[in-house]
Amino acid sequence: DVKVTQSSRYLVKRTGEKVFLECVQDMDHENMFWYRQDPGLGLRLIYFSYDVKMKEKGDIPEGYSVSREKKERFSLILESASTNQTSMYLCASESGTANTGELFFGEGSRLTVL
């Protein structure tokens, strides 16, 4: 069964803390994404990676960075968490060659910043 696994389902952090959200996929996909989901706003793209060590900014990259050292792992980093980063974070992967357009999502990480 193909899978995208996010390391933490729920996190509570304090303002100013550094936060790491990890995502691992087992499908050998080239493309990986980090989205943020907020009520009434749908999903918004934070960052995208199409290969190891390659990344591109999405629509809302401010306050975030990413790391992709291995093909299967894509990490989202909040250098100094703020309360407006309280949200649900969704990781997704996609085959860069299959051209089906199908994204495979993890179950999400709900982050609360106090």
Added chain:
Amino acid sequence: AQKVTQAQTEISVVEKEDVTLDCVYETRDTTYYLFWYKQPPSGELVFLIRRNSFDEQNEISGRYSWNFQKSTSSFNFTITASQVVDSAVYFCALQPTNDYKLSFGAGTTVTVRA
């Protein structure tokens, strides 16, 4: 820029009723893909369908059907004879064919009551 509008925030129906989810989009791209994703309570978005902008044929898959009308920029989704397991948040999305980014609508929460 793309914009996807799902005007219905929440829909509540009784089991076996049909339910139609509206999706209206805006794009300047001449070729694009349209998607529907389902997010059950577990949180993991699941791909339902992708349609190419030049293919306006309606599609049926079991109890699900999709009506794509380019003239009105709409891609509506109907669940026939709804079941409790259909309770979820449903997202419509658009992707230009030459871009990796999906633009999601805000989502419609469907609740099917027994």
